[in-house]
Amino acid sequence: MTGAEHLAVVAAGLGAGMLTSTVGVASLLSFPVLIALGIPPVVANASNTLGLLPAAMSGSFGYRRELREVRRPTTIAVIVTCAIGAVGGAALLLGLPPGVFAFIAPWLILFTCLIVGVQPWITRWVRSRHEEPQGERTTMTPTTTFFAALTGVYGGYFGAGAGVMMMAVLGLGLDLDLRIVNALKTLALLAANLVAGLIFIFVADLNLTVAGLLAAGSVVGGYVGSHIGRRLSATLLRVLIVLAGIIAAVLMLR
Structure with missing residues (x-):
């Protein structure tokens, strides 16, 4: 890799880190x-997961004030659930043809x-169906x-848009401010990336140079x-x- 390519990867890591803590794509x-740099897809995917792990770490640290507002059992449940799911996702990445998922x-x-967009209306409708508050x-x-x-x-397998998905799941399942849901989402991505990254270190082909530049x-x-x-x-934030998410999906469909 040339010096310009090194800078491109670092810049991609910087932008991706910001997206990790905001919109989740x-x-x-x-x-x-x-x-684009010619790295094979599976190697790129595994290296990308490892390289973006520091983003979720620093993002979760940045959201520490919001995370203190969440009940500890809820935080633990989010971490454990996503970590276990990521084990299955990493296994899928290494065992299935790349095009399936x-x-x-x-x-x-x-x-x-769609769920993120209409979540406030869905929540109000669900609550209106109950006879008692x-x-x-x-x-x-x-x-x-x-x-x-x-x-x-999904986060352990590929992860593109996993933050959007987690925002939808937690936004519908928990009555929390969106900024707190965003903090929990970032923590969930940390759990998934940490577990998947550890698995990839031991059993996947990695480009450690790329992973290090992304991490920086x-x-x-x-x-x-x-x-x-x-x-x-x-x-x-919802918009x-x-x-x-729409841009991400369109790019993936091309």
């Missing part, structure tokens, strides 16, 4: 850059974009846990992105998430 920036990924992203949902239900685990599987950029981007995400209004 980081891989749609960094993964195409690696492919990628075929349905764009449609999953579009579906979750219901308390706020601050713990993970079995349904929310199931779909969070599926998102963890993403650790800064993740922290900066957490401060940006905190300052965005709920409506603007940006939906737009980012």
